Structure formats: C-alpha cells, structure tokens
Amino acid sequence: DTGVSQNPRHKITKRGQNVTFRCDPISEHNRLYWYRQTLGQGPEFLTYFQNEAQLEKSRLLSDRFSAERPKGSFSTLEIQRTEQGDSAMYLCASSLHANTGELFFGEGSRLTVL
C-alpha cells in the first residue's frame, strides 16, 4: 500500500478558471476527508465522506466547491471560478475507524490562483 495519493501536486491557474484535484485514499479506508491549509495555520476542514456518501460539509465551503466520491474509492474536489483567496494547500486524508482513527494524509495539492 502506497498510502494516500493526491494529484496534481501543484496547480497554477488564473482567476476565474476551474480546477479539480484527485485523491486516492488507502484502499481499505472508508472515511475520506478534505482539508485546506494556508501558511502558518492548521488544516481547516472542508468536507467528509463515509464510503460514497458525503456526510458533512463545512459552513465555510462556498457553492463554488464541490466534492464527489462516486464509488467509495477515489475522490475529487472541484473549485469553480477560482479566486485568489482559494490559494492554499488542499489536503486529503483517510481513516479506517471513527473516533479513535488516526488520519493518514496525502502530500497535498498546492493551488496558486493568479
């Protein structure tokens, strides 16, 4: 098992463009999370899946953001009409257990919006 995989690792885009990030979690993990992290801050929760069901979304997540996990395996996070404030590291994590389960993070996808 190679761990949680994310791509692309880096994305530079112009304001107003759409971007999509992909996350492949550890295969037996049914819980998948998306976080956003900016410099000097901790990861900020965006959304969470259990299998293919999106069970929770942060109130901070605008309607420009959408996430899917169609077959309960990989997930995509799409940002439409990107803004400069969307520039951040987007981290994906997966876990096996609920309350006691440690998160296994991917290396992240760094987005720069010009």
Add this chain to the structure above:
Amino acid sequence: GQNIDQPTEMTATEGAIVQINCTYQTSGFNGLFWYQQHAGEAPTFLSYNVLDGLEEKGRFSSFLSRSKGYSYLLLKELQMKDSASYLCAVPQSGGSYIPTFGRGTSLIVHP
C-alpha cells in the same frame, strides 16, 4: 463547536526537553490527537489520548487532563529533525468525529 489554542512558535536547543501545550474547549470530548508536520509535507500521526495521564512513546510523550481541557506534548533529547509544526486536534462531537485542528506550534530546534 471546538476551540483549540496552542502557542504559535517555540524554540529549543538540541538535546533539551520541550513541552508544547494545547488547551481546548469542546461540547463532547472524544479524545485528542497530536500530529507532526514538517515544512512542505503532510501531517503525520504522533499520539492519541482519551484518558487522563501521560502516555510515553519513545522520545515523545503526550499528557491529557480532561477536567482542565489541557494537553501537552513532551519532546525529549531534541534533535534537529524535530523542527516542525506540532498540531493539536480534537474530534467533533455529535457522531462525526471529524478532527478539528489547532493552528499548530512551530518548533525550531537550534544547535
């Protein structure tokens, strides 16, 4: 919701001991995590405490006091490679257990 507070930055000398504190407020306690994050890398799990007391794991130990809403991470025999951000995280109550992270403490270890 959760409120997590930790110092922004700490410095320490190689070979020394450092204690990184974390205070939290939560409506329902479901344990507390510590993660380490080197610059430009993903966070990695260090410890999980759900009961009061100290848990030791090699050079790293983590302490929890549920009544005080307080935890600390203790790093002994500091090495240069311990320079990193240390993140305190508390799972949300209400059944989702989604970890909420503090802003992290940036630890700088100097010779």
